[in-house]
Amino acid sequence: MSTDRVWLVSEYLSPDFQIYDEQAVVYHCGNGQTHLLSLFGAEVLKILLLKPGTIKELTIALYDRFDDVDKTDVEHSVQQFLEYCRLLDVVKMQPDES
Amino acid sequence: MRVKDIEYEQFKKYVSCEGVCLKIGPFVVNVRSSFPLVAENIYQLYADFIIELNSEFADFYVCVKPPAGLRRWFRPQCLFSFDGFIPFKPLPANHAFVFFEWGLNWCIAQFAHQFLIIHSAVLEKNGKAVILPGMPGAGKSTLCAALALDGWRLLSDEFALFNPEDKSLTPIPRPVSLKNESVNIIKQRQDNIIFGPLVENTHKGTIALMKPVTSYVDASAEVACPAWIIFPEYQPDAESSLLPLSKGEGFMEVKKNCFNYDVLGERGFRSLGELLNLAECYNFSYSNLDEALNIFNQLALEK
Incomplete structure (x- = not known):
């Protein structure tokens, strides 16, 4: 997966969003599905809601929010999470205009 | 005027002819039935409910009647109809009253979408309400009956009606439906409880309905603020344990017990979110009712 593509x-x-202590619940208005996410996942979505971004940009933004995470894993975790959310139609990639 | 203020013969006549309009929680229900069993049980178990003899409007027009043909006489059966529509297959005639109860449950679950409707018992103490969602067999009604006999105000044995507008729970304190062993367990706890007759061989086993206390019926208009969502589970020989559940998991569990979450769509999601913001979630396993009551009473004192 290209890390240069913009996600939204x-x-x-x-x-x-319903954000609780360490989890978040999100609702897909199209198919009526409800998903329980980790706080990490909720943070990714919150960042994307504010501004679409690439995996690299998301990773940098997340460094600031999770001090205690293994930073080498963050990019991989973001990638995995976005792919998972893409399958659920919760996030999508911005069409490549080039 | 209350049901008990009318002579029984007169009441039976109303039920069998034009029907009676009962004020049941936030709803007016017009009940009509030619089965004396229905009139008898309503007269006994809904004795304290308000009856509106000249009401021109009812939310639900329900009828329990015999089917046409041989089944009126041979292995007699009964049918439940709502606004003339018959949503279920017939049941044996001696199930006529519980058919009314189940049919009314169906009407509420299908049409009362001004509320987020959760399949659960609801009780209140010191101004705070506990919601007890539970699949059949979880011990929800038994615990509900025991709490109601111990001073917790019964809002419902069957539905949490959450109003997202004012974030409150609307009472609908109907008779509590107890099944199988639970009937005797609850009967043994107090002498003055009024039960309807045992109804045997239903698809849920043997059933008896417990009359709600008059004061709970009188307080039908007093909404309550949700404070706890507790998922009960009866486990033989288990020690009572009340364990906190994360709100995210609580959300997903309550959703499973909602009748109209999917119908309400995004409004249902927001409503459930509002509810979870107000209530703490717990898993509760128990085998001993007295232990369970102690835990609940302690919780009511702490909040």
Whole structure:
């Protein structure tokens, strides 16, 4: 997966996340599915909601929010999470305009 | 006027002819039935409910009637109808009253979408309500009956009606449906409990309905604030344990017990989110009702 592509939140995702201590619940308005996410996943989505970004940009933003994570794994975790969310139609890649 | 304020013969006549309009929680229900069993049980178990003899409107028009043909006489059966529509297959005639109860449950679950409807018992103490969602067999009704006999106000044995507008739970304190061994367990706890007759061989086993205390019916208009969502599970010989559950997992568990989450769509998601913001979630396993009551009473004191 290219790390240069820009990711954004699907237009079907309800903006009313329910964020609890260490988890988040999100709702897909298109298919009616509800998903329970880790706080890490919720943070990725929150960042994307503010501004679409590449995996690299997301990784940098997440460094600041999770001090205690193994930073070498963050990029890989973001990649995995985005791929998972893409299958659920929670996030998508911005069309490549080049 | 309450049901008990009318002579029984007169009441039976109303039920069998034009039907009676009962105020049941936030709903007006017009009940009509030619089965004396239905009138008898309503007269006994809904004695404290308000009856509106000249009401021109009811939320639900329900009827329990015999089917046409031989089944009126040979192995007699009963049918439940709602606004003339018959949603279920017939049941044996001696199930007529519980068919009314189940049919009314169906009406509420299918149509009362002003609420987020959760399959659960709801009780209140010191102004705070506990929601007890549970699949059949989890011990929800038994625990609910025991709590109601111990001073917790019964809001419902069957539904949490969460109103997202004011973030409250609307009471609908109908008779508590107890099954199989639970009937005797609850009967033994107090002498003055009024039960309807045992109904045997239903698809849920043997059933008896416990009349709600008058004061709970009188408080039908007093909404309650949700404070706890507790998932009960009866486990033989288990020690009682109340373990916190994360709100995220609680959300997903409550969702499974919602009747109309999918119908409400995004509004259901937001409503459930509002509810979870107000209530702490727990898993609760128990085998001893007295231990369970102690834990709940302690919880009510702490909050």
